[in-house]
Amino acid sequence: MFTLSEENYLKTIYHLGLNSEIGVSTNEIAKKMQTKASSVTDMIKKLSDKDLVVYKKYKGVKITDFGRNTAANIVRKHRLWEVFLVEKLNFSWDEVHEVAEQLEHIKSPKLINELDALLGFPKQDPHGDPIPDKEGNYHPLEKKLLATLSIGEKGICIGVNDSSSEFLQFLDKQKIALGNQIKVLGKEPFDDSIQIQIANRELSVSNKIASNLYIKIHHGS
Amino acid sequence: MFTLSEENYLKTIYHLGLNSEIGVSTNEIAKKMQTKASSVTDMIKKLSDKDLVVYKKYKGVKITDFGRNTAANIVRKHRLWEVFLVEKLNFSWDEVHEVAEQLEHIKSPKLINELDALLGFPKQDPHGDPIPDKEGNYHPLEKKLLATLSIGEKGICIGVNDSSSEFLQFLDKQKIALGNQIKVLGKEPFDDSIQIQIANRELSVSNKIASNLYIKIHHGS
DNA sequence: ATTATTTTTTAGTCTTATCTAAAATAATAT
DNA sequence: ATATTATTTTAGATAAGACTAAAAAATAAT
Ligand SMILES: [Mn+2]
Ligand SMILES: [Mn+2]
Ligand SMILES: [Mn+2]
Ligand SMILES: [Mn+2]
Numbered sequence: 001m002f003t004l005s006e007e008n009y010l011k012t013i014y015h016l017g018l019n020s021e022i023g024v025s026t027n028e029i030a031k032k033m034q035t036k037a038s039s040v041t042d043m044i045k046k047l048s049d050k051d052l053v054v055y056k057k058y059k060g061v062k063i064t065d066f067g068r069n070t071a072a073n074i075v076r077k078h079r080l081w082e083v084f085l086v087e088k089l090n091f092s093w094d095e096v097h098e099v100a101e102q103l104e105h106i107k108s109p110k111l112i113n114e115l116d117a118l119l120g121f122p123k124q125d126p127h128g129d130p131i132p133d134k135e136g137n138y139h140p141l142e143k144k145l146l147a148t149l150s151i152g153e154k155g156i157c158i159g160v161n162d163s164s165s166e167f168l169q170f171l172d173k174q175k176i177a178l179g180n181q182i183k184v185l186g187k188e189p190f191d192d193s194i195q196i197q198i199a200n201r202e203l204s205v206s207n208k209i210a211s212n213l214y215i216k217i218h219h220g221s
Numbered sequence: 222m223f224t225l226s227e228e229n230y231l232k233t234i235y236h237l238g239l240n241s242e243i244g245v246s247t248n249e250i251a252k253k254m255q256t257k258a259s260s261v262t263d264m265i266k267k268l269s270d271k272d273l274v275v276y277k278k279y280k281g282v283k284i285t286d287f288g289r290n291t292a293a294n295i296v297r298k299h300r301l302w303e304v305f306l307v308e309k310l311n312f313s314w315d316e317v318h319e320v321a322e323q324l325e326h327i328k329s330p331k332l333i334n335e336l337d338a339l340l341g342f343p344k345q346d347p348h349g350d351p352i353p354d355k356e357g358n359y360h361p362l363e364k365k366l367l368a369t370l371s372i373g374e375k376g377i378c379i380g381v382n383d384s385s386s387e388f389l390q391f392l393d394k395q396k397i398a399l400g401n402q403i404k405v406l407g408k409e410p411f412d413d414s415i416q417i418q419i420a421n422r423e424l425s426v427s428n429k430i431a432s433n434l435y436i437k438i439h440h441g442s
Numbered sequence: 443a444t445t446a447t448t449t450t451t452t453a454g455t456c457t458t459a460t461c462t463a464a465a466a467t468a469a470t471a472t
Numbered sequence: 473a474t475a476t477t478a479t480t481t482t483a484g485a486t487a488a489g490a491c492t493a494a495a496a497a498a499t500a501a502t
Contacts, residue, residue, distance in 0.1 A: 025479080025480090026479075026480055026481085027478095027479065027480080037479075037480060037481085038480085038481070038482080040480090041480070041481055041482085042481095057480080057481075058479080058480060058481080060480095
């Protein structure tokens with residue numbers, strides 16, 4: 001199969017390429033992986049030899065169908081392990097990522113499918129991100145950033161954009177959790193902060209916060 | 222911490238040195254790890270630099286207290302994961318070892334302690350081997366090989382010596398499981414086979430089988 | 443006590459994954 | 473259009489972990 005490094009590069013390329021049709025650049029990958037562009041070029045050639053990506057010198061890489069499938073399976077494992085850690089082992093949502101980074105590389109189809117069953121075939125991970133199925137398919141939830149809502153709109157908090165432990169711990173402290181109902185009470189033009197009602201409390205959150213919280217809009221009244 | 226290779230070598234040295242005070246030889250390690258003696262020498266030097274073993278040229282290695290503790294922790298993780306796979310993910314006891322070989326290298330103290338709790342702090346793994354506690358201590362069960370029992374003796378099957386999947390699958394086929402009561406009905410001097418009563422059935426097992434099954438003796442009547 | 447055999451170590455090579463520094467190409471500005 | 477800057481690739485080095493072949497040390501046999 002693939003080495004740990006190959007899997008990590010592939011996963012990064014998969015994530016970076018998700019919302020764009022053009023290739024992913026060497027520098028982008030280097031920045032995300034905290035490595036040097038020259039190392040990226042080396043690895044890209046290996047991934048290309050293994051038909052995980054298509055590589056054209058100076059033109060960046062595009063993931064292949066095979067590569068996308070392989071990457072989605074790693075993401076599936078990562079997110080299922082995160083659910084396991086939170087649901088079964090009392091981890092908080094800000095503690096799971098590092099451990100899942102390790103667990104996602106364990107090779108055993110039976111393990112991951114049984115884990116899926118043990119957890120009741122969850123569709124989202126603790127941060128609201130979708131869990132791909134065995135074929136690599138998933139349904140992204142329809143969602144909007146809190147910062148883009150208008151006054152009066154309401155919905156349910158269903159995910160985070162930034163899932164750093166700093167942000168997640170901040171949300172814990174503010175008692176903002178996935179599943180909470182949120183209504184926009186007002187918007188302050190001066191600093192773009194937003195006044196919200198959340199679980200019967202009123203709260204003012206900065207634009208930075210509002211730009212990292214995903215809301216599922218309530219349609220109708 | 223330690224690399225995957227370092228952990229695997231250390232674990233092997235720990236197991237090989239368990240029942241002997243003299244050092245573990247280079248060749249022994251090479252054989253067990255399916256590698257070359259020269260590779261072992263290289264790695265031994267690294268382990269020695271990290272104070273996991275004491276190395277004297279041509280005299281083999283002895284594990285240090287620090288090394289033993291480190292190794293016991295890896296064994297603890299291996300065996301807890303094996304219990305998890307059997308108890309929670311419907312693995313059979315002959316399927317768990319390979320996956321546990323991967324999982325034992327995951328670094329997260331919280332993960333392993335919570336797993337321990339989820340499983341109800343088991344004392345033995347699916348093959349009857351003892352699970353070290355956080356400090357690396359464990360109580361080996363008092364046990365005898367079935368082959369060493371006399372006619373009339375009885376006890377409970379509590380472990381296997383050989384835990385290859387071939388042997389474990391053979392036991393499954395013969396419906397011999399840990400926890401079964403076993404009584405020695407007779408011994409055949411010609412081929413050293415043993416006639417036993419197990420769970421209300423009578424069975425003749427070869428000496429090879431009897432030399433790989435551990436029995437906890439019933440004292441008293 | 444030598445000689446022969448086995449075991450262990452050393453020396454040198456290979457692969458993977460990294461890095462720095464320099465060269466090549468692409469993009470941007472004048 | 474040419475020069476400047478940014479990006480990307482290549483060349484060469486390093487470290488971990490493995491290997492083969494040869495040398496050195498320890499054991500065993502005569
Ligand atoms: Mn994560
Ligand atoms: Mn996540
Ligand atoms: Mn095992
Ligand atoms: Mn076991």
